Amino acid sequence: MAHEKRFKGIPMSKSMRGLCKEEDYAFLGISEKTEGAGVLEDNWRGDKEKRIRWRQEREQKEKERLREIEESRKEKEQQWRTHVANVTSSQEKTLQDRLARLRRFREFQRKVLVEESGQEVSTAILTANQLLTRM
Template sequence: MRFTKGDDSKRKECAKRQLQSRMAQANRFSQIPMSKCMRDLCKEEDYTFLNTLGKQDKSPESTCQESECQEKQEDRIRRRLEREQLGQEKQREIEERQKEKDEQWKSHVAELTVQRKTIRAKLDRLREFRDFQKQVVLQDLGLDPDSANETVKHLLMRL
């Protein structure tokens, strides 16, 4: 069977379109990250998949479904963003409460430290006064300051 010039040119055009289509598909698919080994394994599946993408019908039903899917996806994205914002706000509130608690604890510890220091200072003053009182009593009685006399201790306890 002989081919005429018209058939030959049609065949060349068809082959050229197929080659261009495959090149376009290869360019589109090369943008998808994949290892070389995996790309070789999936090449035929890729072409089949890309061919089906190119041949999808744009009927009103499919566009309606696409718009519904897109709306659902936008709603999901919006809800996810809202959840993330709420989570961030809760995290900030928790951190603020923790900071407040830390500050309260630090101020409480500082107050206790000040109280402890004042109590120790009072105790030291009381001891000094007690020693002074003991010396005065011993001098009034004319006793030796180094002697441990029970009557002096008893007398100081009553004061």
């Protein structure tokens, strides 16, 4: 009742308040103890059920949001692992290629030094190795 809020600040005895309530219910055509209480109780139950349903929906949405965040985190972690594995394998391949080219070049240098020295093959290889290690 709207007037209850408006006149709440006015000092009034409990018996006077009770009379006002009775007059209000009489005016509305409802008995305070039977119908009014039943309607209020039904409204209260309906509101309580709504609050419970809303709370459950919020909890469900929060669980779903947390699950999506966890899935996203796992997916990003997997993508990162895949990326790191690809980078590592490509670096290893690059290093292996460079090592193979360097070995071929060293063999070529040895061969050229042995041919230019004109010495015996075993002595020339030994001398070439010494020269190459100095370089």
